[in-house]
Amino acid sequence: MINVMIVFGTRPEAIKLLPIIKELEKRKETNPIVCITAQHREMLDQILTEFKITPHYDLNIMKNGQTLSEMTAKILTRLDGVIKEAKPDIILVHGDTTTTFVSSLVAYYNTIPIAHIEAGLRTYNKYAPYPEEMNRQMVSVLADLHFSPTVIAKNNLLQEHKNLNDIYVTGNTAIDALKLTVKQEKVLDDGKKILLLTTHRRENLGSSMKNIFRAIKRIAEEFKDEIKVIYPIHKNPIIRDIAKNVIADQENIEIIEPLDVIEFHNLINQSYLILTDSGGIQEEAPALGKPVLVLRNITERPEGIEAGTLKLVGTDEEKIYSETKKLLVNKEEYDKMSNSINPYGDGLASKRIVDTIIERFENRKN
Numbered sequence: 001m002i003n004v005m006i007v008f009g010t011r012p013e014a015i016k017l018l019p020i021i022k023e024l025e026k027r028k029e030t031n032p033i034v035c036i037t038a039q040h041r042e043m044l045d046q047i048l049t050e051f052k053i054t055p056h057y058d059l060n061i062m063k064n065g066q067t068l069s070e071m072t073a074k075i076l077t078r079l080d081g082v083i084k085e086a087k088p089d090i091i092l093v094h095g096d097t098t099t100t101f102v103s104s105l106v107a108y109y110n111t112i113p114i115a116h117i118e119a120g121l122r123t124y125n126k127y128a129p130y131p132e133e134m135n136r137q138m139v140s141v142l143a144d145l146h147f148s149p150t151v152i153a154k155n156n157l158l159q160e161h162k163n164l165n166d167i168y169v170t171g172n173t174a175i176d177a178l179k180l181t182v183k184q185e186k187v188l189d190d191g192k193k194i195l196l197l198t199t200h201r202r203e204n205l206g207s208s209m210k211n212i213f214r215a216i217k218r219i220a221e222e223f224k225d226e227i228k229v230i231y232p233i234h235k236n237p238i239i240r241d242i243a244k245n246v247i248a249d250q251e252n253i254e255i256i257e258p259l260d261v262i263e264f265h266n267l268i269n270q271s272y273l274i275l276t277d278s279g280g281i282q283e284e285a286p287a288l289g290k291p292v293l294v295l296r297n298i299t300e301r302p303e304g305i306e307a308g309t310l311k312l313v314g315t316d317e318e319k320i321y322s323e324t325k326k327l328l329v330n331k332e333e334y335d336k337m338s339n340s341i342n343p344y345g346d347g348l349a350s351k352r353i354v355d356t357i358i359e360r361f362e363n364r365k366n
């Protein structure tokens with residue numbers, strides 16, 4: 001049996017590791033050990049409950065308003081003891097959060113091999129996204145196995161002189177997750193077009209986020225008979241404060257609590273247009289054929305831009321307003337972006353990842 005410890009802490013890590021945990025549970029060769037840092041609490045527990053995952057270890061680190069350094073220190077010290085007790089053969093991490101980076105560091109300190117899922121995404125801009133760009137670069141330095149979602153990501157790693165034999169292109173497990181969540185039936189609605197909004201990037205907290213909200217408020221007001229904006233708001237109190245000040249009183253903007261992932265994926269499917277600074281949604285929306293205006297100046301997901309489903313609009317109020325309006329009034333522009341193109345694989349990424357881990361261990365034994 002290979003003891004595979006999976007360490008994660010936030011909503012997107014949980015969603016994209018979920019299909020891998022399920023796959024590890026199915027195989028006779030692997031014993032999954034789930035350790036959560038709980039960098040997110042409610043937004044993580046939502047997923048664990050929904051998919052019946054009971055963690056073996058819970059580091060319970062979340063505290064409102066804590067700094068990146070505090071978070072880092074807590075994960076570092078709390079995870080160390082867990083790894084020493086559980087003695088895993090390999091540790092799996094996903095993506096680019098503080099949990100991802102610090103877990104990899106603790107794994108390295110304990111000389112446990114590290115497999116990095118969603119490896120090789122890059123903007124090469126240290127502060128965008130912040131601190132994710134540095135997190136993923138640092139994880140790539142520490143990792144032994146790199147599971148890249150696309151060839152572009154693999155090529156980034158090759159440019160950084162990673163060993164070709166340790167990089168596997170698997171597709172993104174986000175697509176595997178969609179297979180578990182998206183239902184085809186259409187829910188009855190009130191005929192208004194849904195604009196789905198999410199925001200949470202650290203580099204957008206402050207004036208950028210105010211600009212985003214102001215632009216959306218103008219759109220909501222101008223098209224009040226045709227659209228409704230649905231905004232499942234992140235739990236971060238800083239975001240809630242800004243939203244309260246700028247958009248809370250607009251009738252056709254519904255600010256709601258974070259949706260569970262099944263509801264959210266099906267809401268994407270029913271939306272007309274998405275405005276977001278999220279990473280994961282940039283992968284899901286092209287697969288579902290939904291245009292996305294990306295509220296950032298740069299993205300590590302060029303595949304969706306190439307596919308034509310994503311467009312970078314940054315955080316300038318005028319630009320967001322005019323690009324959103326264009327997609328509401330110009331059908332040709334809208335149709336150009338709403339093709340369902342999926343650059344992120346066939347939904348079998350988790351199977352490939354688990355196959356590879358098993359194979360590498362078998363080869364090591366022989």
Ligand code: UD1
Nearest residue numbers: 010039040041042043044063064065066097098132235236
């Ligand atoms: C984190 C990740 C980011 C990822 C995002 C996904 C880092 C530095 N950032 O950002 O890469 O894109 O998660 O959503 O790793 N909070 C709650 N309950 C929750 C979750 C959050 O109350 O369930 C509040 C807490 O006050 C917390 C704050 O939100 O302090 C911010 O959470 P944090 O994990 O530090 O950063 P995110 O912006 O969520």
Ligand code: UDP
Nearest residue numbers: 012015232258259260261264278279280281
């Ligand atoms: N998501 C969700 N409920 C919500 C909003 C988002 O389940 O209310 C899902 C979304 O489908 C995607 C993931 O959360 O799979 C993205 O998380 P987030 O935007 O917080 O993080 P990022 O991907 O930017 O790291």
